[in-house]
Amino acid sequence: MIRMWTDAASAAFGSRGGMDPSKKKDRFQAALDASTSTFFAVLSAMGQSGSSDALLKSTAAFPQAWMKMANTALQAFSDLQRLWVERMSRIHASTQAYQFENLDENVFKIWNEVYEKEIRPYLRVPQLGPARFYQERFNETLDAFNRFQTVLGEFFRLLYLPVEKSLDILQETLKQKAEAGALPKTSKEFYQEWIKILEGHFMTLFKSEEYTGILKNTLDVMEEFLEKRKRLVSDWARLFCLPTQDEMDALYKEIYLLKKRLRVLEKRTSSGQR
Amino acid sequence: MDTPKISVDLILEKLAQEAEAARRKAEKGSSILLEALDTTIAQTPYDVVWEEDRVRLKHYRPVAPPRMKTPLLVVYALINRETMLDLQPGRSVVQGLLQNGIDLYMVDWGYPTRKDRFLTIDDHVNGYMDTMVDFIRRQHRVPALNLMGICMGGTFSVIYAALHPEKVKNLVTTVTPTHFDTDQGLLHIWMKGVDVDKMVDTYGNMPGDLLNLGFLLLNPARLMIDKYVGFFENMDNRAVVENFIRMEKWIFDSPDVPGETFRQFIKDGYQKNLLIQSRMEVGGKGVDLKKIRMPVLNFYGRYDHLVPPDACAQLTKTVGSRDTEDVCLDTGHIGIYVSSKCQKEFVPKIVDWLAKRDDGKPVQQKKTRPARKKSRKADTRENASPA
Numbered sequence: 001m002i003r004m005w006t007d008a009a010s011a012a013f014g015s016r017g018g019m020d021p022s023k024k025k026d027r028f029q030a031a032l033d034a035s036t037s038t039f040f041a042v043l044s045a046m047g048q049s050g051s052s053d054a055l056l057k058s059t060a061a062f063p064q065a066w067m068k069m070a071n072t073a074l075q076a077f078s079d080l081q082r083l084w085v086e087r088m089s090r091i092h093a094s095t096q097a098y099q100f101e102n103l104d105e106n107v108f109k110i111w112n113e114v115y116e117k118e119i120r121p122y123l124r125v126p127q128l129g130p131a132r133f134y135q136e137r138f139n140e141t142l143d144a145f146n147r148f149q150t151v152l153g154e155f156f157r158l159l160y161l162p163v164e165k166s167l168d169i170l171q172e173t174l175k176q177k178a179e180a181g182a183l184p185k186t187s188k189e190f191y192q193e194w195i196k197i198l199e200g201h202f203m204t205l206f207k208s209e210e211y212t213g214i215l216k217n218t219l220d221v222m223e224e225f226l227e228k229r230k231r232l233v234s235d236w237a238r239l240f241c242l243p244t245q246d247e248m249d250a251l252y253k254e255i256y257l258l259k260k261r262l263r264v265l266e267k268r269t270s271s272g273q274r
Numbered sequence: 275m276d277t278p279k280i281s282v283d284l285i286l287e288k289l290a291q292e293a294e295a296a297r298r299k300a301e302k303g304s305s306i307l308l309e310a311l312d313t314t315i316a317q318t319p320y321d322v323v324w325e326e327d328r329v330r331l332k333h334y335r336p337v338a339p340p341r342m343k344t345p346l347l348v349v350y351a352l353i354n355r356e357t358m359l360d361l362q363p364g365r366s367v368v369q370g371l372l373q374n375g376i377d378l379y380m381v382d383w384g385y386p387t388r389k390d391r392f393l394t395i396d397d398h399v400n401g402y403m404d405t406m407v408d409f410i411r412r413q414h415r416v417p418a419l420n421l422m423g424i425c426m427g428g429t430f431s432v433i434y435a436a437l438h439p440e441k442v443k444n445l446v447t448t449v450t451p452t453h454f455d456t457d458q459g460l461l462h463i464w465m466k467g468v469d470v471d472k473m474v475d476t477y478g479n480m481p482g483d484l485l486n487l488g489f490l491l492l493n494p495a496r497l498m499i500d501k502y503v504g505f506f507e508n509m510d511n512r513a514v515v516e517n518f519i520r521m522e523k524w525i526f527d528s529p530d531v532p533g534e535t536f537r538q539f540i541k542d543g544y545q546k547n548l549l550i551q552s553r554m555e556v557g558g559k560g561v562d563l564k565k566i567r568m569p570v571l572n573f574y575g576r577y578d579h580l581v582p583p584d585a586c587a588q589l590t591k592t593v594g595s596r597d598t599e600d601v602c603l604d605t606g607h608i609g610i611y612v613s614s615k616c617q618k619e620f621v622p623k624i625v626d627w628l629a630k631r632d633d634g635k636p637v638q639q640k641k642t643r644p645a646r647k648k649s650r651k652a653d654t655r656e657n658a659s660p661a
Contacts, residue, residue: 159494185285187292191503199495206460206492216467223469223476245388249478252389263401 108154162201303509328384341375342632351426370621396557458582465544482528564594
């Protein structure tokens, strides 16, 4: 039956192959011809005596092979999953170090540690292929952006602290005043009381070393992100044949220096004329 | 029955009255905001008599007979704009000086762009400023002029007076930082830890908006909350609304600061405090404050949180001049120029002080065509922000 079918197919394709050989074949035609001849060779081999038996045996062995492949894939998947679970448990372990009772204070430290240890490495996986530098720069920018967001969050949390504390103290003050029967009579008085406390807390915060440190860190991380972003944008600028910021800066510097030299020359000339 | 300590019913009644008053205020306020408001700033007419790159020299048209021979050049800071000195008629240092017969010039530093990032303090002081001073000296045929600096512009003026003492007759400094090693102001504390190299390398020019944010963070309770609460409390008062918006226009009109100038200002000033020690170098020359031998009048604000008294007051003790005077006004950084109370003290003091040190009658000014005529409205940038 196979032989019959291959003969029929061979006759059909043979008519195509019978085209005038003097005609120049295009690349598509050549590829088709090559595929066809391979196909015929396989079919012929299958039509030979003994091949059918082998094929039948192979067919019987197919589920077994499939099971093997599936098992391997499943094993790989479960290994990967295990790695993830381990990683997640490490995340849990690293968070434990900070005690969740003080979640407000520690959440940024926890997230930062989790990000640095467990997520960041993925963005630092070496890239392959001709576009590796572009992909790497993209990953670096994404990494810098994530870090900037984290640090910015911490900075804003710090700025919110005086608000929170001032409200607590206001409550306490009002309680004391209520007990003394001297509650403010207008909302403006309430507000004045609060803004005074708030201002005091901000001043205390701003003079603290913790604030100065976080402010510096926020600026540093923001600048790192802007630098990375600039490099990414430069890639795109080059793609569209646009001058990059660095190229423009170099040009500006050249103009600046030329103008400066020109001014000196002008001054010398005018003083010489006098 | 005992009388309760707190009359809750009275408090509740008061709160209800306040809510009703707030509703009425908001209603009237919204109708005021929807009307056409006069929020124009910098209305005093002037001519642009010189310009180079982004920098222009304004010459204000006189409104009174000249009282002294020597013209006055006002140098504003690179942070925010000089329009602060002319916020509105009746609240304008510019008008005050003109009405007192001062021949007034003012530097407009313009809006630096990326191409200005390499400009240094030397370029501003020995370049633009010196050229402008020479221009005015030629115009008025005087060997020296009166120089008045504001904030960072004051620091530039001090440097200029030390490097070119022969061209400065009298020096007036207002809220001018010269001694940076102080813990009185938060800015002085924060700037010590800032990596200014990284900052300038990243940004090129220092973004005005970022600086503004920094200034707001100096006192967020007052500058970001209380100020606007005050606005809502008075939003049914048209004059208050107009003044408030004028101030908002000015305060958020923030040009970027040329990167290299910012770098040197922070490093040599806030981080190394070189100026007051006469150890700063500009254009390869040492800035020796002892060379400032002309009379010096030094203003500062007692409650200035940006440039605290300690940052200003040491100048007069350090310069080489024997004719010095410190004036500490009971106000903040901006109040010196805009508060009604200080308007009555500030301008008259400057005028009297300069008049006493002027020698002779004004001479006829050389007639030249202005570089560009400016109409009153031409300089009013709708999108402008503070100096």
